[in-house]
Amino acid sequence: MNNTPQPLQVLFLWNLIFTGGEGFKQDLKPELKPASKRKELIKWGLIQEEKRKTKKGSQALYIQLTEKGWKWANDNITAEFSNRSTASAPALAALLSRLNNYLNQHHLSLAEILGLLNSDPVANEPEIDLEQRIRDAYYQISDEKWNVRVHLHELRQSLPDISRESLDQKLLDMQKQEKLVLYNMDDVRNIRPEDEDAAIDIAGFKRHILYMEG
Structure with missing residues (x-):
């Protein structure tokens, strides 16, 4: 059985990581369709999901990167990700924002x-x-x-x-x-x-x- 995330799934994981490792499904990009693509990541132990209440009071799926997911990211930094999805730009923007915060906090260039x-x-x-x-x-x-x-x-x-x-x-x-x-x-x-x-x-x-x- 192939447990290797495909390029679009890889991009989803990096977006999740760069935005803090968790978030409501509706806010995460790219949208994984069909839903089985997201379920695969759950089956492989890379993410987990649960129902949580939003700020508006409604219930929605909340997704978190697991410890295994963090390890996967550390071991697969060069994994191929989709360059056709418009979600690539937000992933880069989130990464640069975190990098900028780190540089400022540690007085580095x-x-x-x-x-x-x-x-x-x-x-x-x-x-x-x-x-x-x-x-x-x-x-x-x-x-x-x-x-x-x-x-x-x-x-x-x-x-x-x-x-x-x-x-x-x-x-x-x-x-x-x-x-x-x-x-x-x-x-x-x-x-x-x-x-x-x-x-x-x-x-x-x-x-x-x-x-x-x-």
Whole structure:
């Protein structure tokens, strides 16, 4: 028996995921016709449905992605979906909206998320615990305080033996792992030449300072 969702079913699942993983059937796109197409997803354990009361007080089918459905999505990100349905555009819009929220919350750029920056380790660099050295340097510069502003030029001065490329890449990796946050300096009047020289340029946006929690 073939338990592989077909392109239109795949698009339905992605729309469901990008809009929060649940919703009333009448609000979900594309509409799966015949109903057996939706029933197949239930049979395979990817979604579940029940009757719920709407805001208007009437009863309607409410659909939720199951844990198995989330696992399917994680394992089948490249699954073929229908490109003929008009529901493709809302799916993309919902994804971009969630991506935008994530970028804003974590102070990241789209370039960082898409991996446009070189993530290869620098050749012939001696193996060191660079993350720990960064943490130690930050703690020393900040007078043994966490979650306070430290200028990148101060950090670079504290780690003179680390190449700029290696240090930049490690800082970006740590930001992705939510171990620190890189910020720009909002008031350009406070940006000194050493701040400008030490800044990390991410897709045209310069980050001059960092915050790190202990």
